[in-house]
Amino acid sequence: MKYLALDVGTKRTGIAYLDDVIGVPVPLDTFTHGRQEELVTHVMEIVHARKIDEVIVGLPLLPSGEPGAQAKISSAVGTALQSHGVRVTFSDERYTTPRNSAHKHAISTKNLDGDAAAACSILSQKVDI
Numbered sequence: 001m002k003y004l005a006l007d008v009g010t011k012r013t014g015i016a017y018l019d020d021v022i023g024v025p026v027p028l029d030t031f032t033h034g035r036q037e038e039l040v041t042h043v044m045e046i047v048h049a050r051k052i053d054e055v056i057v058g059l060p061l062l063p064s065g066e067p068g069a070q071a072k073i074s075s076a077v078g079t080a081l082q083s084h085g086v087r088v089t090f091s092d093e094r095y096t097t098p099r100n101s102a103h104k105h106a107i108s109t110k111n112l113d114g115d116a117a118a119a120c121s122i123l124s125q126k127v128d129i
Contacts, residue, residue, distance in 0.1 A: 001053040004046060007093065007118040008057060008074040013039055014115025017050060018123045025123040027116030036073075040080045047086055055086050058093030058122040065092075091122050 005025070007014035015028040028046070033039045046052065057078040062068045067075070078088045 002051055003054050003056060003123060004043070004050070004052045005056045005091075005119040005122040006043065006058060006074075006077065007115050007122060008039070008070075008077050009115065010070075010073065012115050014117070014119035015043075015046070016116060016119035016123050017046075017052075025120040027120050030115040036077060036080065039077060040084070043077075043081060044084055044086070047081075053087065055081055055088050056122055057081075057088055057090050058118065059090045060093050091125055093118065093122050093125075 001020050003018040003020070005016045005018070011032060011034070013031045013033065015031060016025050017028055018025045031039065031042050033042065043055065047055065055078070057074050059067065059071045059074050061071055075090070078090060082088050
């Protein structure tokens with residue numbers, strides 16, 4: 001199966017791709033957008049071009065587990081994709097944002113595209129790879 005994960009933001013959305021034959025999440029370019037319709041159109045282009053079977057939309061739930069304002073925006077994007085016939089699942093994305101670590105083998109997040117990295121984390125959580 002081929003998966004696409006979205007770390008939806010109000011202006012930037014991280015995107016990652018996974019083909020379970022290969023089994024490695026790949027960050028795609030983070031998409032900068034103004035309106036939800038722009039994002040949905042862009043994602044649909046990727047869905048068609050890569051023959052995506054499922055889109056996983058990260059839900060940034062509050063620490064309590066309840067949906068906040070941003071989770072509602074992410075849900076709306078997922079619902080819009082579903083209206084185009086895309087199979088969409090939602091995944092709790094709390095704690096997927098990359099953070100610097102003091103561990104001696106840690107990779108610095110200084111030059112990392114955090115949005116795309118978060119989308120890779122969403123894929124890793126949701127898909128058994």
